[in-house]
Amino acid sequence: MNRFAPAIVVLAMGTVTGLVAQNDVVSYVNPLVGSQKSAIGYGGTMxxxxxxxxxxxxxxxxxxxxxxxxxxxxxxxxxxxxxxxxxxxxxxxxxxxxxxxxxxxxxxxxxxxxxxxxxxxxxxxxxxxxxxxxxxxxxxxxxxxxxxxxxxxxxxxxxxxxxxxxxxxxxxxxxxxxxxxxxxxxxxxxxxxxxxxxxxxxxxxxxxxxxxxxxxxxxxxxxxxxxxxxxxxxxxxxxxxxxxxxxxxxxxxxxxxxxxxxxxxxxxxxxxxxxxxxxxxxxxxxxxSQLQIGGATDKDKTLMYTAMYHALLYPRVFSEYGRYYSAFDDSIHNGESYTAYSIWDTFRAENSMLTLLAPERIDGMITALLQNFKEGGWMPKWPNPSYTNIMIATHADSLVAEAFRKGFTGFDRQLAWQAVYKDAMTPPDGDTTRRWLDREEYTPYEARAGLTYYKQLGYIPTDKTDEAASSTLEDSYDDWCIAQIAKALGRSEDFRFFLKRSLNDRNLYNPALGLMNGRTSDGKWAPIGGEKDDDQNRSVSGWTEGDTWVYTWSPLHDQAGLIQLMGGVENYDKKLDQHFSGGHNVHSNEPSHHYGYLYDFDGQPWKTQAMVRKIAAEEYDASPGGLDGDDDCGQMSAWLLFTAMGFYPVSPASGEYMIGSPMYGEISLTLANGKRFRLETSNNSAKNVYIQSATLNGKTLDMPVITWEQIQAGGVLHFVMGPEPSKWGSKWRPALILAN
CATH class of the missing domain: 2.70.98.10 (Beta-galactosidase; Chain A, domain 5)
Incomplete structure (x- = not known):
């Protein structure tokens, strides 16, 4: 593997441009990271x-x-x-x-x-x-x-x-x-x-x-x-x-x-x-420079600032000084526009990172999605620059819900409701006559494929719609997001309806298997074998870029429900151990990105602390071959940034962040409101990955969760680290969603 040496490149840049100074963080960015296939993987970056x-x-x-x-x-x-x-x-x-x-x-x-x-x-x-x-x-x-x-x-x-x-x-x-x-x-x-x-x-x-x-x-x-x-x-x-x-x-x-x-x-x-x-x-x-890192080597800083560079590339501007071409109605409009939302990937962490690093863009980005809705009929899931029907679910709902949750108001909130409501309630054209194959050509906009069945059965059957099991679980999360939007708008009846429907993920839990399992239209369990395993190249098991292990913990909003389905935290923990020990965690693809943080939910946060450090060490490097898997418009990089800071948005529209294991001595973030949120550690090292105690602004923090409001208030989150697991944060449990 060709290693990248920051000091050498900084010297070369300095002699060429004369711009590099000691505190010049641009000098740490290596845009070549992710552009080479290596033993780690291939990021597909340029x-x-x-x-x-x-x-x-x-x-x-x-x-x-x-x-x-x-x-x-x-x-x-x-x-x-x-x-x-x-x-x-x-x-x-x-x-x-x-x-x-x-x-x-x-x-x-x-x-x-x-x-x-x-x-x-x-x-x-x-x-x-x-x-x-x-x-x-x-x-x-x-x-x-x-x-x-x-x-x-x-x-x-x-x-x-x-x-x-x-x-x-x-x-x-x-x-x-x-x-x-x-x-x-x-x-x-x-x-x-x-x-x-x-x-x-x-x-x-x-x-x-x-x-x-x-x-x-x-x-x-x-x-x-x-x-x-x-x-x-x-x-x-x-x-x-x-x-x-x-x-x-x-x-x-x-x-x-x-x-x-x-x-x-x-x-x-x-x-x-x-x-x-x-x-x-x-x-x-x-x-x-909004992000300052202390207690880090030059290689560490190259890793971090390059990840930040990648996270700040997308979605891309698509307007030109007050006007834009719409790839949805083929006309010129007045306004602001963005495109290249890899939403199936980026709703998990990249979008949440942008609410911290580029909050000045969020209203415009949401407005662009709503303009796409007006001009094309739906918010897109992967505009490039028009509809492409790539991937599943309607996770623009999550982006809108996250904007609501975090107090962004510079977009049409009533139009946003119309857009997410249509996602949740209107099946795409030909819904029951199409399989909606992955990347199927020349189809109508896919929206929520199989929504007709989802509304009738409480799940999408694998014998009727491709990728049905994955879609059921991800649609459930989007329903939860829409419930939160309804609540914010005072739509109580809609809130209760979508909150109840957000529990459809539980309909796929197979107690005999102890995992999620696709179901057929007659209610039977679908095969759990290969993703494409019949003579018509159909996904009879119902998964998207994964399998039952990859998707069992995918309902981001309902880990408490999954704990209950599995019979308690001990069984949840054992099954999660099997997930990792069995080689099922594939960090190169997004469905696994939150899994390292799930031990926080079952009372063993020390396992999260060890696991996320392990993943970061194995899957990222400050070299051209230093990304394990397509960066997917900043999602891989956003995972690393959050993990280095010590917290991650498992359920991004909740405004809550699960605590992991901060990687450096100090990281501070300058916020849009002028305040600074600083994360400090004592005794931090590659071996001292375990949190022994924590304080937030001098007050004891004994739960592995912080909120958007706590970050925006500024101040200091301090961790004392050590080489052995501790019981810190182990008493916290997530609240169970109850829908009457």
Whole structure:
């Protein structure tokens, strides 16, 4: 495994940019983490140069991205361009992207022919700046530098004294009806790319969709031409005199070419590369500095600040100075918008982390989901940028409920009720005539697949709907979220209705098995075998990316009910021990993320303390191969951030956080209200993982739970740590939900 050494990279960055100072936390971010397959896993991340939540992300392109392949892989040895991408995760596609390629010699436009060699020794990767030396053979090297703004990029290409230096702009790939045009008077290349790789996963054709771009050059080109009329590609290029440093700025838009130009003039009004970089550096440093870490090595800080960088990338901005293109009704609207919500993943911890790190964004993010509801008929579960029908349940309900619970009020609360009520009560079109297969193509919006049966039977039958058992358990949690929204709005009858229905998870508990079990429409227990185990490739056992062990503890809101079903805390604890000892905990996928914290519920929090430290040590590293599993728009990273801070939102819409084992001597968080919440430990180390005692603002804390209000009040949470388990927090039990 190639190890990342923060001190070396900091020195390299300092000599290049002069921006690194002793207290400059940006210097600890390594955007290469997660970009390499390793013994730990593969995070599917890319070294993005972008501000937090940037609309367009810029990265070197070592391979042609598509669904299941991202643009950059650490193990590749060549770069074929620099792409302005909107691909949010490895399992999703890109859309409206644009690629820029520096080149010398003869014109080469295909990805294979235009590849240039590079080594990581020449590579500097930071959130605000990327630099690499590209080999051209006997012609020497091209130095490429890149920085960015929310919707635009700034490149600086230093060419060798060789013939044919040019900058190519690839508007679209073969078979895609993109467009590029040149204007020698304004020194511009403009165009658009209508490609949406995920278009087959949603119901809308979106004929007006395009990713627009404007490319401008500071140095006058000797010539500008288009290429690709033969169908091989669509693009244009500008040629320059040998030996020059060429500055290029690019504006992007989903509204129009003129809007892309306006975005560029707003965000990069001059040809000052350093000024743009310094501004982006300041943005990241200000945001990252909200978290301060004491008693940590440089490697620890790289681990933490890189996780924070990843957690602050999504969902991405999708509006442009008061207007946005809607990928739900194919029209332009006034307002603020976001996209790339990987909600099945991120509702667990990432969204909760954003309520702490970026609360100024939450109202806009919820408003964007509600606008999607108005324009497309439903809140989406995985917009990219339109409906994709990927994953199960309607966990936008959880995001809305969490916003209600935490006191966010800058969105239409009555519209929010309409949206979550429709999720819970209106089956999708063709609900009883479709299996709703995972990633089934060209279907209506899936919403809650099998809701018809859920309302009739109290569960979704495995012989009628795919992924039925998982959906039943996750729909139950969403019903609990809707009950909390109803309560906040004073809708008492609705509160009681959805609270009762939130206990549908209990209908799948099989006492003979001691685990959750799918059921068929006649009430019988479904097989618990393989996920796809019949000749029609149907999920007869009913699970999504898991099995009965992975999903038994998935009702986030109802652990007390599960304890009761299992016959008490001792049986719950034994079964949880079997889960971990049997190798069922798969941290690379989200359904297992809260499991390490579940011992808090059965009176043995010392097991949680040991387990979460073990998972953090085994599944994360400050190296390119340091993420076990797709980061999924920050969810993997958010888990690490919460775990390092010592608490985690097992049931995120509850506003409660279960306490684990803080990883460092001190972590402090600057809150939006100006207060600071500081977590301090005594005797903390890799061996001293067990909490011996705790105080909150000097008062004894004897339960393994803290609340949103306690964090927002600021102050000090102090733990005394030790090498042996203690009985701290062991008397606490969760309250049982009773629905009359």
């Amino acid at each position: 070294p993005f140069v972008t501000p937090p939540f940037g609309m367009t992300n810029w990265t070197p392109q070592t391979r042609q991205n598509k669904i299941s392949i991202v643009s950059y892989n650490y193990d590749d040895t060549t770069i074929s361009g620099f792409i302005g991408t909107h691909q949010p995760a490895i399992w999703m596609g890109d859309y409206g992207y644009v690629t820029v390629i520096p080149q010398v010699g003869e014109l080469r436009t295909t990805p294979e022919s235009r590849k240039l060699s590079y080594s990581h020794a020449s590579e500097v990767a930071r959130p605000d700046y990327y630099r690499v030396s590209l080999g051209t053979g006997a012609d020497g090297k091209i130095q490429a530098e890149m920085t960015a703004t929310e919707r635009c990029a700034f490149f600086r290409f230093t060419f060798p004294n060789a013939a044919g230096p040019r900058v190519i702009v690839e508007a679209s790939r073969p078979g895609i009806a993109g467009l590029a045009s040149v204007n020698s008077q304004t020194q511009e290349i403009t165009g658009y790319n209508p490609h949406r790789m995920d278009a087959h996963l949603g119901p809308f054709a979106l004929p007006n969709f395009k990713g627009y771009f404007v490319v401008q050059f500071e140095q006058p080109p000797m010539d500008m031409k288009t290429y690709g009329d033969d169908g091989s590609s669509h693009g244009a290029y500008a040629e320059f005199r040998p030996g020059q440093t060429i500055q290029v700025r690019i504006g992007t838009s989903f509204i129009s070419i003129e809007q892309a130009r306006q975005n560029l003039m707003r965000e990069i009004p001059s040809w000052n590369f350093r000024a743009v970089q310094e501004k982006l550096h300041t943005i990241w440093n200000r945001k990252l």
